[in-house]
Amino acid sequence: MNENISKVAIVTGASRGIGAAVARRLARDGFTVVINYAGDVAAAEALARDIDASGGHALAAQADVSDPVAVRQLFDAAESAFGGVDVLVNNAGIMQLANLADADDAAFDRQIAVNLKGSFNTLREASTRLRAGGRIINFSSSVVGLLQPGYGIYAATKAAVEAMTSVLAKELRGRNITVNAVAPGPTATDLFLNGKSPELIDRLARLAPLERLGQPEDIADVVAFLAGADGGWVNGQVLRANGGII
Numbered sequence: 412m413n414e415n416i417s418k419v420a421i422v423t424g425a426s427r428g429i430g431a432a433v434a435r436r437l438a439r440d441g442f443t444v445v446i447n448y449a450g451d452v453a454a455a456e457a458l459a460r461d462i463d464a465s466g467g468h469a470l471a472a473q474a475d476v477s478d479p480v481a482v483r484q485l486f487d488a489a490e491s492a493f494g495g496v497d498v499l500v501n502n503a504g505i506m507q508l509a510n511l512a513d514a515d516d517a518a519f520d521r522q523i524a525v526n527l528k529g530s531f532n533t534l535r536e537a538s539t540r541l542r543a544g545g546r547i548i549n550f551s552s553s554v555v556g557l558l559q560p561g562y563g564i565y566a567a568t569k570a571a572v573e574a575m576t577s578v579l580a581k582e583l584r585g586r587n588i589t590v591n592a593v594a595p596g597p598t599a600t601d602l603f604l605n606g607k608s609p610e611l612i613d614r615l616a617r618l619a620p621l622e623r624l625g626q627p628e629d630i631a632d633v634v635a636f637l638a639g640a641d642g643g644w645v646n647g648q649v650l651r652a653n654g655g656i657i
């Protein structure tokens with residue numbers, strides 16, 4: 412018997428990239444999936460149709476995670492469609508690179524709003540609304556360890572997410588809910604590829620001892636482990652999934 416059947420997972424930022432791969436994988440594992448997106452309704456609805464056509468259950472739900480009211484409505488929508496929420500995958504995120512000397516206020520504010528406040532908004536809802544046995548999987552990044560020039564603001568938002576991960580794991584004592592973070596390395600999605608030359612992509616791909624970029628499915632496998640029965644004893648941890656880059 413598949414213990415995930417009847418469990419409901421919200422995946423933020425699931426219209427493309429890692430989030431879409433996570434939604435597909437969790438649906439394959441038996442979860443009913445809420446595909447959150449910010450702007451790309453067509454991609455999110457196409458993914459939901461695809462999952463339904465493969466025998467799964469999915470709903471596309473718009474919400475900018477930086478907006479606390481929209482996030483509350485996202486959880487409302489999941490509860491009214493499916494009766495409750497068991498898993499939150501806090502995947503939505505943006506990256507705008509610049510050395511600190513050159514970074515503008517708008518880039519700082521937006522990365523804080525989406526990556527940090529967005530994670531806070533969903534964690535606050537999940538803290539009171541996830542059913543017993545639930546799982547929360549946040550998204551950090553291996554740049555928190557690599558700390559290269561240009562990544563200052565982005566890495567700071569992800570370090571903050573790691574801090575909230577450990578704190579919330581303790582705050583949920585007694586609820587039988589785990590809180591962990593996944594910290595991918597370079598992964599072949601728009602977020603990583605856009606704006607980089609083929610030469611730079613090739614150089615970054617070879618940094619890990621496994622000498623390739625991560626694929627969204629590599630990260631989805633790790634999320635599926637933490638969301639499923641096998642990951643049940645892992646709590647308050649950051650799992651770096653990066654081919655060994657750090």
Ligand SMILES: NC(=O)c1ccc[n+]([C@@H]2O[C@H](COP(=O)([O-])OP(=O)(O)OC[C@H]3O[C@@H](n4cnc5c(N)ncnc54)[C@H](OP(=O)(O)O)[C@@H]3O)[C@@H](O)[C@H]2O)c1
Binds near residue numbers: 501503602
């Ligand atoms: N790719 C990497 O190399 C890498 C490495 C380490 C960590 N990560 C982290 O992994 C996560 C996924 O990244 P990705 O590479 O898959 O990114 P991506 O390809 O750029 O996709 C981002 C997704 O997030 C959604 N999104 C953006 N802003 C949002 C908002 N305010 N509210 C709700 N959804 C929003 C987008 O939806 P719309 O299209 O609808 O706007 C899209 O579905 C992020 O947290 C990122 O920081 C990625």
